[in-house]
Amino acid sequence: MALAIHFDNALASGRLRSQADLAQAGQVTRARLSQIMNLCNLAPDLQEELLFLKPYFNGRAPITERQIRPIAAEPNWDKQRRRYRKLTDSAGRSDRG
Incomplete structure (x- = not known):
C-alpha cells in the first residue's frame, strides 16, 4: 500500500x-x-488499515497483495469493506483497528 x-x-x-x-x-x-x-x-479506511497492519515474522503473510487485488477492483467501497472483513476474518487477523 x-x-x-x-x-x-x-x-x-x-x-x-x-x-x-x-x-x-x-x-x-x-x-x-x-x-x-x-x-x-481501495476505500481510504482500508488503505489506512493495510498501512498499519502488525508485522509478521514467521511463515507466510496472513494477507497478501494478490488477495487484495479483487477487493481493490470493486468500485463500491461498502462492498470492498465487506469483502475485506471476510478476508481478514478468514486470515484470523486479530490486529485490526
Whole structure:
C-alpha cells in the first residue's frame, strides 16, 4: 500500500510523467505497476488499515497483495469493506483497528 501511495505521489507531483516512466524507475513491469497502483482504488479506511497492519515474522503473510487485488477492483467501497472483513476474518487477523 505504501508503495502505491509513493508511486501515485510521484505521478501527481510531476516527478515522473507517466506510468511507463514510473515502471522503469521502479524497476517493475507495466503490468505489475498497474497491480500496485490499483491499490489506490481501495476505500481510504482500508488503505489506512493495510498501512498499519502488525508485522509478521514467521511463515507466510496472513494477507497478501494478490488477495487484495479483487477487493481493490470493486468500485463500491461498502462492498470492498465487506469483502475485506471476510478476508481478514478468514486470515484470523486479530490486529485490526
